[in-house]
Amino acid sequence: MATLKLENIFKSxxxxxxxxxxxxxxxxxxxxxxxxxxxxxxxxxLRIICGLEEATSGKVFIDEEDVSNAxxxxxxxxMVFQSxxxxxxxxxxxxxxxxxxVAKINEAELKERVNRAAExxxxxxxxxxxxxxxxxxxxxxxxxxxxxxRNPRVFLFDEPLSNLDAALRGDMRVELAKLHQNLKTTxxxxxxxxxxxxxxxxxxxxLNDGVVQQFGAPMELYHHPTTKFVAGFIGHPKMNxxxxxxxxxxxxxxxxxxxxxTISLPVEIGETKSGDIIELGxxxxxxRLSSDNQGLSMNVEVVEHIGAxxxxxxxxxxxxxxxxxLPGDTLIHPGETISLLINSTxxxxxxxxxxxxxxxxxxxxx
Amino acid sequence: xMDKYSLPHKILIYFSIALFLTFxxxxxxxxxxxxxxxxxxxxxxxxxxxxxxIGFADFISRFWSKxxxxxxxxxxxxxxxxxPRYIFxxxxxxxxxxxxxxxxxxxxxYAYARFNFRGKSVSLTLFLAVNMFSGAVLLIPLYKLLRMYxxxxxxxxxxxxxxxxxxxxxxxxxxxxxxxxxxxxEEASFVDGASRLYTLRRVILPLAVPGLVVVGVAxxxxxxxxxxxxxxxxxxxxxxxxLPAGIFEFIGYQDVLWNEMMAASLVGILPVLLIFMxxxxxxxxxxxxxxxxx
Numbered sequence: 001m002a003t004l005k006l007e008n009i010f011k012s013x014x015x016x017x018x019x020x021x022x023x024x025x026x027x028x029x030x031x032x033x034x035x036x037x038x039x040x041x042x043x044x045x046l047r048i049i050c051g052l053e054e055a056t057s058g059k060v061f062i063d064e065e066d067v068s069n070a071x072x073x074x075x076x077x078x079m080v081f082q083s084x085x086x087x088x089x090x091x092x093x094x095x096x097x098x099x100x101x102v103a104k105i106n107e108a109e110l111k112e113r114v115n116r117a118a119e120x121x122x123x124x125x126x127x128x129x130x131x132x133x134x135x136x137x138x139x140x141x142x143x144x145x146x147x148x149x150r151n152p153r154v155f156l157f158d159e160p161l162s163n164l165d166a167a168l169r170g171d172m173r174v175e176l177a178k179l180h181q182n183l184k185t186t187x188x189x190x191x192x193x194x195x196x197x198x199x200x201x202x203x204x205x206x207l208n209d210g211v212v213q214q215f216g217a218p219m220e221l222y223h224h225p226t227t228k229f230v231a232g233f234i235g236h237p238k239m240n241x242x243x244x245x246x247x248x249x250x251x252x253x254x255x256x257x258x259x260x261x262t263i264s265l266p267v268e269i270g271e272t273k274s275g276d277i278i279e280l281g282x283x284x285x286x287x288r289l290s291s292d293n294q295g296l297s298m299n300v301e302v303v304e305h306i307g308a309x310x311x312x313x314x315x316x317x318x319x320x321x322x323x324x325x326l327p328g329d330t331l332i333h334p335g336e337t338i339s340l341l342i343n344s345t346x347x348x349x350x351x352x353x354x355x356x357x358x359x360x361x362x363x364x365x366x
Numbered sequence: 367x368m369d370k371y372s373l374p375h376k377i378l379i380y381f382s383i384a385l386f387l388t389f390x391x392x393x394x395x396x397x398x399x400x401x402x403x404x405x406x407x408x409x410x411x412x413x414x415x416x417x418x419x420i421g422f423a424d425f426i427s428r429f430w431s432k433x434x435x436x437x438x439x440x441x442x443x444x445x446x447x448x449x450p451r452y453i454f455x456x457x458x459x460x461x462x463x464x465x466x467x468x469x470x471x472x473x474x475x476y477a478y479a480r481f482n483f484r485g486k487s488v489s490l491t492l493f494l495a496v497n498m499f500s501g502a503v504l505l506i507p508l509y510k511l512l513r514m515y516x517x518x519x520x521x522x523x524x525x526x527x528x529x530x531x532x533x534x535x536x537x538x539x540x541x542x543x544x545x546x547x548x549x550x551x552e553e554a555s556f557v558d559g560a561s562r563l564y565t566l567r568r569v570i571l572p573l574a575v576p577g578l579v580v581v582g583v584a585x586x587x588x589x590x591x592x593x594x595x596x597x598x599x600x601x602x603x604x605x606x607x608x609l610p611a612g613i614f615e616f617i618g619y620q621d622v623l624w625n626e627m628m629a630a631s632l633v634g635i636l637p638v639l640l641i642f643m644x645x646x647x648x649x650x651x652x653x654x655x656x657x658x659x660x
């Protein structure tokens with residue numbers, strides 16, 4: 001039950017600066033996910049919150065209390081490691097009990113707390129096993145069990161699902177979300193998988209190159225990415241980016257050309273002037289198949305039938321990796337040339353610095 | 367299990383093993399045979415004419431003759447009444463050296479495996495360099511040192527130099543074992559509030575058991591082998607003599623009781639042999655124990 005605040009966190013390893021001026025304020029009971037490509041500094045940031053790593057400068061507050069120099073255990077945090085870090089020589093019971101043994105909790109209370117944690121995590125019949133005898137998902141739950149017995153104020157998860165197979169990952173996502181609802185504790189979760197971020201988070205922090213790109217609710221990031229990086233990172237398949245020409249600003253309207261077609265973009269103009277370079281972003285799911293050869297022409301190279309949808313890849317309008325998601329019963333074969341209609345109300349626009357022009361509020365924002 | 371060796375392969379492998387074992391075990395066979403032969407038989411030489419080679423019967427008599435007996439095994443206790451004491455001393459000294467070495471080696475190896483400090487690689491190299499000196503080179507300075515501290519003619523005179531010479535190897539061996547223990551386990555324990563020593567005791571040492579057994583065995587063997595040198599130089603008290611030095615008593619003014627000396631040597635090795643047969647089980651148990659995927 002705690003708020004978490006990061007103030008001007010900088011971190012360098014020798015010459016390389018991995019975190020640059022991180023400022024974040026995480027609400028009590030929030031589920032915040034740090035997401036970003038590998039090497040973006042998200043794990044380092046988590047380790048700084050945890051106390052395993054010291055920030056070069058900046059402060060960490062938990063419940064308004066400056067814990068920047070406190071030991072991990074005194075911060076009231078617990079952490080689930082990517083490799084689970086279970087003690088292979090100890091039984092599941094002793095693994096979960098480890099933090100309590102360190103804290104010299106009396107035997108009766110220890111037993112009760114371990115059993116309660118095991119119950120929450122459905123590990124009761126596995127308490128006498130060694131970690132080596134458990135499946136990946138069970139080991140994961142033991143690692144979580146070890147972190148919840150201590151009743152920490154903040155939970156930290158470092159890519160906890162990355163060692164599981166896809167099906168199990170989906171199940172564990174649901175379990176973690178349930179756990180968060182049950183425990184009602186602040187959780188900070190690091191992942192490189194934007195689907196985990198989208199599905200579990202109350203709020204997402206997108207990190208790139210040690211800088212917070214955007215901090216907001218998942219659907220906020222989806223509908224209103226502030227940078228081209230966030231737009232490309234959130235959402236799967238990735239957003240398509242298209243070069244445009246002939247930017248015209250007319251009052252409140254911004255018009256660009258893609259090929260011969262003129263599109264009116266649903267964004268606030270800001271400082272944009274006629275003739276500026278604008279890049280258009282359109283999500284693959286916001287494209288429709290044209291019935292009359294109107295719109296964007298695309299050479300289909302790869303067709304993926306997912307079932308509910310068909311994902312097609314190929315070059316279109318100067319983008320070699322163009323992608324579109326169409327209804328599952330669409331009949332398309334590799335090698336075909338098709339025409340796609342762009343839903344202009346769903347378009348995103350980015351200036352030459354990669355900064356998004358704020359989209360006008362549209363009904364879909366939750 | 368899959369049989370991945372072809373027949374010629376297997377023959378070669380078994381031949382090599384047999385050859386190796388022969389070289390290793392032949393001295394023991396010779397010791398055993400000598401211990402069975404009466405002294406007169408030992409010194410008996412077949413009378414040979416010039417150019418004549420040893421006959422088949424004479425050759426066989428080295429391995430079997432009706433004179434052979436286990437008499438030497440009962441005589442040794444009479445010839446050298448102190449023998450049980452010597453055997454005990456040997457085992458005691460090697461055990462003491464092993465325990466003291468491990469007490470020093472464990473924290474040192476942990477520190478070398480986990481911490482970065484000034485002079486780390488220099489001191490590690492120095493440890494290796496120390497190992498290159500044989501104990502014999504340092505006997506005189508060691509003697510002076512032990513005399514200064516009044517430790518000559520005590521058990522300490524054999525334990526302290528023994529520990530000093532074995533600690534470096536122990537550190538090198540155990541360090542590499544400890545480096546293989548995932549660092550995240552320690553971080554997890556640290557996050558849970560455990561101190562370094564608690565982590566060492568509850569997490570690192572149990573996981574390092576196979577390493578500890580290997581290092582312990584290596585030190586024990588080393589201690590058993592090297593005690594002779596320290597015993598004959600730093601100790602004159604017969605009560606503290608280990609077996610290798612005590613065996614000298616079979617060399618009399620008149621003659622050398624070779625058969626009894628061999629018998630005593632074999633008897634002296636016996637306790638250690640038993641310890642190792644027992645340890646071997648633990649060695650294997652320890653190795654599979656560590657195989658648990660982290």
